[in-house]
Amino acid sequence: MNSGSLFAEVLKQENRHNPYPLYAQLRKTPVSRQDDGTYVVSTYAAVRSLLYDPRVSSDEQNNLRFKSGLGISTSDTPLRQPEIPPAFIFLDPPDHDRLRAIVMNQFTPQRIQAIRPPLEELVKDLLDKCRECQQIDIVDQFAYPLPVTVICKLLGVPLEDEQYFQERSTILANSLDPEQHYSQEDVCRVKQARAQLGEYMHKQLDNCRQHPGNDLLSAMIANGDLEAGRINEQEMIAISMLLLVAGHETTVNLITNGMLTLLRYPQHLDRLRQNPELAPKYVQELLRFEPPVQFRTRTTLADIEIGGTIIPQGVPLVLLFASAHRDPTQFEAPDQFNPDRHNNQHFGFGGSLHLCVGAPLARMEAEVALTALVQRLQSPRLAENMPEYRQGASLRGPRHLYVKVEGVA
Ligand code: HEM
Numbered sequence: 001m002n003s004g005s006l007f008a009e010v011l012k013q014e015n016r017h018n019p020y021p022l023y024a025q026l027r028k029t030p031v032s033r034q035d036d037g038t039y040v041v042s043t044y045a046a047v048r049s050l051l052y053d054p055r056v057s058s059d060e061q062n063n064l065r066f067k068s069g070l071g072i073s074t075s076d077t078p079l080r081q082p083e084i085p086p087a088f089i090f091l092d093p094p095d096h097d098r099l100r101a102i103v104m105n106q107f108t109p110q111r112i113q114a115i116r117p118p119l120e121e122l123v124k125d126l127l128d129k130c131r132e133c134q135q136i137d138i139v140d141q142f143a144y145p146l147p148v149t150v151i152c153k154l155l156g157v158p159l160e161d162e163q164y165f166q167e168r169s170t171i172l173a174n175s176l177d178p179e180q181h182y183s184q185e186d187v188c189r190v191k192q193a194r195a196q197l198g199e200y201m202h203k204q205l206d207n208c209r210q211h212p213g214n215d216l217l218s219a220m221i222a223n224g225d226l227e228a229g230r231i232n233e234q235e236m237i238a239i240s241m242l243l244l245v246a247g248h249e250t251t252v253n254l255i256t257n258g259m260l261t262l263l264r265y266p267q268h269l270d271r272l273r274q275n276p277e278l279a280p281k282y283v284q285e286l287l288r289f290e291p292p293v294q295f296r297t298r299t300t301l302a303d304i305e306i307g308g309t310i311i312p313q314g315v316p317l318v319l320l321f322a323s324a325h326r327d328p329t330q331f332e333a334p335d336q337f338n339p340d341r342h343n344n345q346h347f348g349f350g351g352s353l354h355l356c357v358g359a360p361l362a363r364m365e366a367e368v369a370l371t372a373l374v375q376r377l378q379s380p381r382l383a384e385n386m387p388e389y390r391q392g393a394s395l396r397g398p399r400h401l402y403v404k405v406e407g408v409a
Pocket of ligand 1: 058088089090100151242243246247248250251254291292293296297347348349350351353354355356357358359361362363
């Protein structure tokens, strides 16, 4: 295959179940120019170098092609509301750092640890509901409701509204894939979803103002950053939308990819069942082996030379984390699932300035969830070898994962 069309293949739904052979072809050169002018970065060293390079921008204003749902303008949508600016994941310093600091002030270890008891209770309740089942859809019955409930609790958003925000959130999550295969109709749908979710979060913030709870959004408001002019109302809406979407659209895939991998490696499923204290190592390796975020997009602010290639200024860039994770010059036997590997420094949560804000929470959710699944599902086995995948190529994971069981303990 022509190397300039490999990334287009990665984006095709038919390759979602196993993009890794395509990544191996892309890694023949650290950076590969695609026919549409995108530069795809696929080796570990090149991804790392560009992830930390200040000449590489996350600001979607620098690159119209890569404008995704959380970054595009809402100004021409039918809803009458002020423009919602891009969330800070799509910004560079100094705005990125200013807005990220406001979230980090409230996203404290104590706040995350306080979620552990209700999280354990929720995991128990979800599995109790499966007691009579002989077949379980790990996604719909477990891996999806879990992070949605957790993020609602964290943000103080009512769980009853789940269907409303979920439909819009999924549209925005899918829009993280480069826009090249979107129709005009798709773009309108994304804009509409963003504007509606913005209006919804606006109402939630008003509610937090009138009836403050002990949630993160109420804490952000109470901190006085708005009054002090460190953030404006629309930026606050953008942040709360980002947290809502990022907080569950990824974690569902970590739990589902995790269970799928353990079922494909039954000796590891047994080992984790017998040694639950190994859960952090398992989650660390799952983030390398089947990362929920396969790639992120960027733009170059200058000509950059890397691995003998000059990437010109102003071009769209794809940092292919999941390919870097399978680079044999960085990871020994990278295609093997091995939770015992040393120095497992992957990009599952990104890196540098944009390192995932929710990483400690996501790790805790996945550790508690996977430990409970392997301990309580009796003789679990895959009902089908190849699950159907969700639409996203960037946020990649099964749409359903049917597992046959002898019961749930
Ligand atoms: C398994 C679950 C998760 C994975 C794999 C994941 C992955 C990532 C990755 C790769 C990035 C870097 C994006 C970039 O470089 O452009 C990121 C950023 C981010 N994540 Fe997560 N994430 C997860 C869960 C969460 C949760 C639970 C939250 C919030 C509650 C969250 C909030 C964020 C935010 C706000 C950013 C933007 C950080 C910035 O731009 O400074 N994530 N995440």
